[in-house]
Amino acid sequence: MSPSESPGPTPADLLAAMPFAAHLGVELHEAAPERAVGSLAWSPESCTVGGVLHGGALMALADSVGAVCAYLNVPPGAGTSTVESKTNFLRGVASGKVHATARPLHVGGTLVVVQTDLRDDQDRLVGQTTQTQIVLDPKHGSMG
Amino acid sequence: MSPSESPGPTPADLLAAMPFAAHLGVELHEAAPERAVGSLAWSPESCTVGGVLHGGALMALADSVGAVCAYLNVPPGAGTSTVESKTNFLRGVASGKVHATARPLHVGGTLVVVQTDLRDDQDRLVGQTTQTQIVLDPKHGSMG
Amino acid sequence: MSPSESPGPTPADLLAAMPFAAHLGVELHEAAPERAVGSLAWSPESCTVGGVLHGGALMALADSVGAVCAYLNVPPGAGTSTVESKTNFLRGVASGKVHATARPLHVGGTLVVVQTDLRDDQDRLVGQTTQTQIVLDPKHGSMG
Amino acid sequence: MSPSESPGPTPADLLAAMPFAAHLGVELHEAAPERAVGSLAWSPESCTVGGVLHGGALMALADSVGAVCAYLNVPPGAGTSTVESKTNFLRGVASGKVHATARPLHVGGTLVVVQTDLRDDQDRLVGQTTQTQIVLDPKHGSMG
Numbered sequence: 061m062s063p064s065e066s067p068g069p070t071p072a073d074l075l076a077a078m079p080f081a082a083h084l085g086v087e088l089h090e091a092a093p094e095r096a097v098g099s100l101a102w103s104p105e106s107c108t109v110g111g112v113l114h115g116g117a118l119m120a121l122a123d124s125v126g127a128v129c130a131y132l133n134v135p136p137g138a139g140t141s142t143v144e145s146k147t148n149f150l151r152g153v154a155s156g157k158v159h160a161t162a163r164p165l166h167v168g169g170t171l172v173v174v175q176t177d178l179r180d181d182q183d184r185l186v187g188q189t190t191q192t193q194i195v196l197d198p199k200h201g202s203m204g
Numbered sequence: 205m206s207p208s209e210s211p212g213p214t215p216a217d218l219l220a221a222m223p224f225a226a227h228l229g230v231e232l233h234e235a236a237p238e239r240a241v242g243s244l245a246w247s248p249e250s251c252t253v254g255g256v257l258h259g260g261a262l263m264a265l266a267d268s269v270g271a272v273c274a275y276l277n278v279p280p281g282a283g284t285s286t287v288e289s290k291t292n293f294l295r296g297v298a299s300g301k302v303h304a305t306a307r308p309l310h311v312g313g314t315l316v317v318v319q320t321d322l323r324d325d326q327d328r329l330v331g332q333t334t335q336t337q338i339v340l341d342p343k344h345g346s347m348g
Numbered sequence: 349m350s351p352s353e354s355p356g357p358t359p360a361d362l363l364a365a366m367p368f369a370a371h372l373g374v375e376l377h378e379a380a381p382e383r384a385v386g387s388l389a390w391s392p393e394s395c396t397v398g399g400v401l402h403g404g405a406l407m408a409l410a411d412s413v414g415a416v417c418a419y420l421n422v423p424p425g426a427g428t429s430t431v432e433s434k435t436n437f438l439r440g441v442a443s444g445k446v447h448a449t450a451r452p453l454h455v456g457g458t459l460v461v462v463q464t465d466l467r468d469d470q471d472r473l474v475g476q477t478t479q480t481q482i483v484l485d486p487k488h489g490s491m492g
Numbered sequence: 493m494s495p496s497e498s499p500g501p502t503p504a505d506l507l508a509a510m511p512f513a514a515h516l517g518v519e520l521h522e523a524a525p526e527r528a529v530g531s532l533a534w535s536p537e538s539c540t541v542g543g544v545l546h547g548g549a550l551m552a553l554a555d556s557v558g559a560v561c562a563y564l565n566v567p568p569g570a571g572t573s574t575v576e577s578k579t580n581f582l583r584g585v586a587s588g589k590v591h592a593t594a595r596p597l598h599v600g601g602t603l604v605v606v607q608t609d610l611r612d613d614q615d616r617l618v619g620q621t622t623q624t625q626i627v628l629d630p631k632h633g634s635m636g
Contacts (some may be wrong), residue, residue, distance in 0.1 A: 080258035148480065317582065412546075
């Protein structure tokens with residue numbers, strides 16, 4: 061099948077492959093190799109002390125959108141797995157949505173590095189996650 | 205009140221203050237300044253591609269247990285907030301439980317650094333999270 | 349002295365305050381709160397195995413330029429100290445110069461987060477460093 | 493040649509392969525797969541503001557000793573390269589020596605994760621570095 065006949069997985073396909081992200085309420089809006097965009101709405105059950113979103117919820121959002129971005133940068137049939145993830149938390153989020161935009165910093169044959177900005181409804185940077193993903197060949201695992 | 209009359213919050217109290225952790229199924233077994241221990245059972249809804257626990261679920265576990273450890277190292281009335289979090293993922297988890305043990309690497313007046321080992325049922329290290337927490341004075345927030 | 353009479357420290361002043369940076373051959377070209385720029389030339393004594401710049405040399409460059417950027421974002425008389433530093437190494441450098449550009453991701457009263465891109469002579473991203481700096485009040489230390 | 497005839501590289505051999513480490517004055521005392529130990533003495537030219545060791549010097553020490561540990565965990569002929577490095581700085585060092593002890597957290601076929609504790613002469617933890625190293629096969633590079 062030629063590329064024009066195979067536009068690749070849709071955001072819905074990609075989200076369905078990650079039950080945890082769907083369980084948390086992560087939404088995926090754009091999914092392309094150069095940019096993946098998702099969001100997570102504030103909810104009481106995603107909070108920690110003080111009614112702000114739990115760091116774990118923010119990292120799960122970033123990890124999900126970042127994984128999609130990494131996956132779209134590897135060859136057909138290959139998958140990815142997160143090797144390490146670093147997040148700076150810059151501002152608490154007590155309402156609205158958090159918007160995640162993931163972009164590749166580096167695409168190599170063995171490793172892909174993705175950086176995900178997390179912004180609130182006022183477009184303020186609330187966090188940033190940088191992740192290294194290892195490329196898994198078709199024999200070892202896939203995300204599709 | 206003397207310390208002997210005030211044993212501090214129980215694991216149940218601490219977990220109740222973090223709705224996200226409870227929502228995910230994080231359990232808290234020990235809560236002391238020198239060591240906090242919790243766990244998360246594998247479940248289909250906490251997985252990513254391939255039936256392994258999602259990195260976000262592991263980071264949420266580590267962040268929850270690490271936050272408890274940090275909180276128990278700050279003065280009464282003070283709280284903490286995660287400033288940055290770094291996780292290395294060393295091995296996928298496809299069944300059983302992940303056991304998190306958090307210990308302080310450093311306790312200062314402004315910052316507390318906590319390190320959390322994540323182990324599987326065979327006691328293999330599956331990940332490690334190191335977090336910097338900022339100490340919030342009673343006027344700005346608390347975890348109790 | 350009013351701000352208009354006191355344009356702040358020059359790159360030379362700032363570099364002189366960091367003997368290690370000067371010792372390594374770090375050069376500082378621009379120093380402003382929104383952007384600090386420096387560079388380090390490849391040299392045999394800054395290499396590791398294989399004739400590529402040692403990761404430690406790249407981190408020292410990033411730490412120096414990032415510290416300048418952080419320092420220029422704190423009140424007069426205050427200083428900063430690096431709390432944590434994370435670098436992704438994306439490409440080896442075997443000749444030419446590495447150019448470091450540091451920008452603040454977040455400026456708070458207690459913490460400043462600075463991100464420094466490292467690029468080679470072909471403007472390729474060879475690494476990126478993100479650092480958290482703590483603000484030290486005049487009583488505890490200063491960089492000027 | 494049998495293992496008993498080939499005890500592997502000595503600390504002096506390993507240090508000679510890293511000109512930057514030698515240039516800074518890093519000393520290497522032990523070099524074994526399960527533990528590598530090195531040190532760096534305080535000196536005026538390794539300082540930043542305030543007469544404390546520059547973060548870049550501490551990271552260069554950790555990176556050098558950690559690289560040795562990683563290298564000793566890969567097959568003969570293979571080498572390693574640092575993919576990412578994270579350091580927490582816990583205490584300033586204004587005199588004496590910093591002692592670095594590196595141990596593997598994880599040894600895989602593609603990636604090795606090494607953690608290096610940095611301690612002062614009073615055995616206080618002054619920093620900790622965790623690094624991911626990629627294994628380079630003999631065709632791509634080596635450290636010996």
